[in-house]
Amino acid sequence: MSMHIEILVEDSSGEKLLEAVLPKILGDRGDPHTWRTHAYKGIGRIPRNLRGKADPGKRILLDQLPRLLQGYGRTPGIDAVVVVLDSDCRDCTLFLAELKALAAGCNPLPNTLFRLAIEEVEAWYLGDRQALEQAYPNAKRDVLNRYVQDSVCNTWELLADAVYSGGSAAVKKAGWPLPGQIKHEWAQEIGPLLDPERNVSPSFTKLRDGLRCLAAKGAV
Template sequence: MHIEVLVEDASGEKLLEALLPKLFGAQGEPHTWRTHAYKGIGRIPKNLNAGGDPAKRILLDQLPKLLRGYGKTPGIDAVVVVLDSDRRDCADFLVELKALAASSNAGPNTLFRIAIEEMEAWYFGDRQALTMAYPKAKVDVLQRYTQDSVCGTWELLADAIYPGGSVAIKKAGWPLPGQIKCEWAERIGPLLEPERNVSPSFGKLRDGLRRLVSVGS
């Protein structure tokens, strides 16, 4: 089975590259996949037949066109789209995404998975991995987090593990936030254990991906 995996930014891509072999097995044994990072989530276009501007590489803006294209491409068995919910209502967002996929007609089997509020929630879901990667993490800050809550997730993680916390990152401005998130993915991602993770949204990712390849086997 071959799967195309779409994610909204480079840090998400790095995280998934560490996770997918733990869920699918080694690349090519028997499943294959490719990950594609975009430059932001964007929003679902009102006109689903619009082409969008491919140069901007904004995921939701491009998604209708992408799904139609994948549906016409031989050898693609499924598409997985991994997104942050940010401040959106997750249930409503998922309804919109499924409607978008249905409108693509000949599009491939498409699985949407949503992190609540951000993918950094999945690091909090495996505290052992997080503290192995960052042994000096501030335990009192980590304990303030309620799993899969909308609370400024990446900022709270930064307050726990980055010198100066989220204030220092925001003060420095772009590109530091993106660079720091990529570092977290590279350091924590390989240590995450899917069965140990207590994040409900991570559990939906894990179980959904395993079902996907099980059905396609």
């Protein structure tokens, strides 16, 4: 039985990564499942109440989430919604509880799955060392060897220290838009090489298994 899934992610580099790995998790689009990914312009914060009026034009994900979920809940043909977020420095257990409480207050609520990248989506690149080193053969192994998988350690900065000339210090000195450009490059270069079966990131594994469970059973 086919499903259609709407996937919300906090930025466009995350969207690019998901578009590269989703067919490896769910099969080719339309065979049998379909999905659409939607990139936002930042994570924002969970609204204090479901009736708060966030500006839709700003496209900040958590600010818009109650409105989005209720809209999807009223839309025929949408079987599930998946929300993919960086945990950053948040306590993951508390953050997930807050997200689920927000969802519980939405009426109607679509079948909704929340998944967190710990601490940032770059943990998923670091979870497949083979793909990373294939994309960046000159990556600094000593830096990569320091990484403890899915730890809170300034993940994107560590990856930049491993693969970018001058490291994260050079990226930060240059300032915006370079950090965003670098993250897009990683999604483009590493994303297509990621192997969902090989990836050792626990948070990536939860995304992979959650999506497959959703597609197989229509429930999490």
